[in-house]
Amino acid sequence: MAFDATSTAAEVVSGHDLTGKEAMVTGGASGLGLETARALAGAGARVVVAGRDAAKGEAAAARLRAETGSDLVVFRSLDLGSLKSIENWTHGHVAAGRPLHILVANAGVMAPPLTRTADGFESQFGTNHLGHFALATGLLPSLRAADGARVVSLSSRAHRRGDVDFDDPNYLRSPYDPWEAYGRSKTANALFAVALTDRFADDGITCNAVMPGAIRTGLQRHIGPERLREMGWADADGGLADLPGWKTPAQGAATSVWAAVARELDGVGGKYLDDCAIAEPWTKDDDPPTGHYLPYALDPVHAARLWDLSEGLVSRPGRG
Template sequence: MPSRVTTPFTRHSTASDVVEGVDLTGRRIVVTGAAAGIGVETARALAAAGAEVTLAVRDTLAGARVAADITATTDATEVHVAPLDLVDLDSVAAFASAWTGPLHVLIANAGIMAPPETRTPRGWELQFATNHLGHFALALGLHDALSAADDARVVSVSSAGHQRSPVVFDDIHFQHRPYDALGAYGQSKTANALFAVEATRRWAADGITANALMPGAIDTDVLRNMSPEMAEAMRAHVGTGGFWKTPAQGAATSVLLATSPLLKGVGGRYFEDCQEALPATERLREGVAPHALDPEAAARLWEVSLDHVLS
């Protein structure tokens, strides 16, 4: 068994803390969903360390405001905005085809949480489509750009919510079972972790590794899709023994996985609070569930995902 990765950082560390002293000059990074929440602070810390950062966002006006704020608050000069709608595979393909040159880091940060039952025009459950399939298609489209970089990394933002559900291959899109908003969210977050497992297995020889992470509990706009009652229940759950992070703290583990020399060549793992996670022992608290690191499930998910995005 490979040794567990630990770092000097904690759940209190910020994105700026973990990238301090790291020179990202010449590194090109894409952050999806960087117009709000932890995506903003992820992009800010990376840009401040010298990276060329592209904010891949649905709302380009909001993205432009964030880019202007980042350049105003840092010495960054290379902050770009590009349209990306993860639900629209044509948009994903357009983003990937427009990219030229190497890509050193792809941070799959965008996501939605627990909306009412919603389906895409293709009939896919919205959370699985957005959180997993869109990012899967994006990573496929950017594979050659990633392989052209040195020590390319894919950072997949998962969640402790993955503990709620494995990927239910027999009914991914809730066509035969009652819709469960948090169960669907959990399934999509498991898919984020399994993607990192299989991407590393398939792409490590191309110089690409992928890891997944739990950013922590951050009271951001991601709760907007929940009913008021569900959002309050989530806040109460975290409040009983949990820890609310600021967006800058929530971005720390993403930035660590994207930049730390400790992660060079490391992939297929799941992190939280800037450490590699231990096995989960309590539902929806800490750690990683076995189903989120299962190599057989990861390989199956890859093939199922290919069927979705290439059909």
């Protein structure tokens, strides 16, 4: 069945039985993550909602259990800005011996002032990319044990703001621009999908990058009301502007769920997905429209270089 920009996560997962499958959704307590977790739980998966805020996370898990009728939704505390937190998580999950069939790298931060993670990384590159890199690589034994695992990496059309700066990824020397940094982190999320698939497809692990669309969620929390109005994202009263092409959270989560369950993606990885379809490269000078990406976002040479860089950074934090 074909889906499009108007499809919802519930529609995409309809007809799929995920009984016996284990899924994990980072940032699963709100926004797109909550809708993704709801769809996967509704199809029978055991869903681990991961996030930093325990009270918010426990409340979200309880809500999902009530709404889906499944008691297989749990919250586990995870701080993607802390390699120690990630290490504790991955060691615990691997030690438990449960395969991990679906990992949705959904959590993210967008356009904050210059801040750094606990390990000294610029917060957007450190959280959006390096945190998920450390999480996925730490969970490789569980992903291998699934005998056909899918990793979903949330990218964005913002990748067109720039390629990864391999010489200064953490803005230790360069002037910081919050939107440039966000775009670079989203390019990194797409390149990660290429590199992970290239390295571990033979182990049954594939990864695709997802462009969810434009959706008002907590992701915009670092953008002030005045700036939101200037960008046309909010009306005069600060409410959601009536913008053509924007999606509801349930629609925004549809492509993530499609990446996680679509039968036509069996064994397929290293792609950029948009509106529940495989996007195409855009080689013209103007901005890529819906359904397209800039080629550097899936460049295999850049992907391999980023993987090596990321391995070095997470093993020796503070040196990038």
